[in-house]
Amino acid sequence: MSTHGSAVKVFGRTRPTANFAQDLIEYLPDGQTVNVHLKKDLSKGIVNNQLNSWSFRLDRLLHDVSQEEVYNRVGQSVVLGALDGYNGTVMCFGQTGAGKTYTMTGATESYKERGIIPRALQEVFREVEQRSDHMITVRLSFLEIYNETLLDLLSSLKEAPAGRPVVMAIVDEGGAGVAVRGLSMHLVHNEEEALNLLFEGEMNRIIGAHSLNRNSSRSHCIFTVHIESRSRTLSNAKYVTSKLNLVDLAGSERLGKTGSEGQILKETMYINKSLSFLEQAILALADRRRDHVPFRQSKLTHALKDSLGGNCNTVLVANIYGEAAQIEETLSTLRFASRMKCVQTEPAINEHIDPVLQVKKLQKEIQLLKQELSIHNTLVNRTGISYDVLTETQLAEIHSQVLKYLDGTVDEINIVSIRQVKEVFAQFKHALQQQKQNAMAERSQSRMVAETAQSTQSAANAKVPSVLVGDVEGTGSGVGVAPPSEKNNRLQSPHRVKTKKGKELNRKEGAGSPAQVKEVEALSTSRMNPLLVSQKDMEGQESEMQSQDSQGPRPGEKEHFRTDSPPPKATAFEDFKAERGSEINRILKENKAVLVERCRRLRELTDGVNAAKRDIDRTGTELQQWREQSQRQGRFVSAEGEPVMEEAELSLLLRLKELKGQYRQQYKELHSTKSEVKYCEHLVDQCRIRLFSEFESWYNESFLIPEEAQAILRAGGSIRPGLIPMVKALALEDDEQERFERLRYELLANSPGAVSYYNAHDRTLQRRNYSRAATQTLQPRRSSGDNVRTKLPAILSIT
């Protein structure tokens, strides 16, 4: 069968009869054309335009031909196509008694007269034997559709399923085509087993018909051969599957003609309906402009959805009962046949890939490629390169290389494998994302800092209402005005005075410049939870601070005086490391040195262990070879008949033992060194955290937290400056009222009812103070009459 687009093949077969209507049915000598002539219906008048001659051209007319020839012409190519992976359908259509069952199944009692199905099964198993390079699996199913009900003709052979019986249904399985859920499938190994099933199904069809008191020919039957073929020689994961549908349709009668009633009427209606839907589906398939084919209208068309067109080799046999009395049915059968001939199909092999085999195949290929790569590396003297998944140690190594590259310590990273390159890029990406996140956090933090600064400013302004309303400084009578002396103190505090250096810094960076904000944020972020800061982040911070050195003033200018704008953190950090934090910095350096030394030792040991392993393998192979050789040459045997060990073998054995001892020793040391490295890393991390946290405290104390707030913090004892948010620390200087309230709550703890009372009282007091302040402020502008309105209400006094 061709794989290119082709039309459905249509054959016409006439049932032999003594009363063949020669004057009505005319077979032309080309063996393809049949003309049908109808006598004019005189009841419609002498002159009428009723058409009375038709000509049909089919692929072949099978008139007076044997069952064998029918199979050879109709079935063989479809069967062979199915073995190659093409779906195939052979379908018999025609009126009752026209020979559909005879064509499809044949006379079961006569071997010679067997039909297409038994011959197809014979052909299949003949091919299975011949195609010994393929493992071909054959399964069978036998479906009957009676009055739109699905019946499994081989259900008697399957074991009854536990639980509820499965309801049969036709299901679309996407790319896998259509299947009947619940229909039993039977594996068969030879022709005989297959024929047994065919006859069993036929028998069940007849028994079922009898028990239900129905005519067995009033149902559609689909016998399906499911084939799966896998190559035995090629170890590829590809395999082909196909479905060979052999369909015996129910007889196509006209209702009026049968004059049926009751059950027969019902059957005829169902048959006609399903055949009419079949015809509609065929018409839609034949019309290339139609997008939709109504397959789901009946069980028959739905079950045959992927067997009528599409990728299937389809053949139709139009069975004709050539008697004059049947001429209307003959005409209708031939009309159906000629429509079917217009349906185009595009047969295609159903090829699949076995996922398990595919994985195995790919694994083998990977192994082969790895071997090839290692040979290549050996040839170009590249050693110690692994193409396996990167280990934790390798990942850590790449990570540190990337960090070094980013901070400029190294200029290039050696490329050794694709995996390593990928990991390097992944690390770069990670670093970039980290930077982006930091930048975003910085932006939001700077906003917060700006807002805090603004609110602090407003709070300060609120304390000096006289200034707000334009009074002479300190002489106003506003509420909560700070005494001039205090204000001056604040303004002239040594920590607020701008030193020369401070001014320079300001000029350079600008007060509240983004750079400053960034520094504040960077440290406050880590301050939130210093233990959560990763080593990388810390290294990043450290290097960032160091890189800023070139921009800021050099360390060594020793003491930083408190200025309005604190020095850059990088500079301060260097100073801190040289002075206050010198001890912890020294410990950090020492720990780092130990870590570097341990890492170096770890590398040495890893190389040593690998070398020892290689020696063991080599010696083991030598020993094996030696033994095989001496086995071939015949071993020495002692006087007692015991095999004697030769010197060479003994020395190899001793060497092997020694190597194994060395290996175990080195491996043990490697293990403990690994633990040491981990421990050292932990110590270095701890030191870093400590250094940063100490630095922050120092920085905040020295440059950020006002003296007053520090005094409060110190009084608190347990609160360490630098470990609480700046905003909170700054707010502490205004907390007198809060402390008073807390004190009062503590005193009133035993009489909770009094709390609401005092709250209400306080609010009234606040209102009064506010009104008084407002009155005093506004008084000069008001007329004397306004005094009446500003009179305060009576308030309760606290006792």
Ligand SMILES: Nc1ncnc2c1ncn2[C@@H]1O[C@H](COP(=O)(O)OP(=O)(O)OP(=O)(O)O)[C@@H](O)[C@H]1O
């Ligand atoms: N080509 C043929 N040669 C010899 N006998 C035939 C041929 N075709 C049909 N017959 C005989 O005609 C009778 C009716 O045939 P068959 O049962 O196959 O018809 P059918 O179309 O399947 O009818 P139904 O729709 O009722 O199943 C049978 O006895 C069968 O042996």
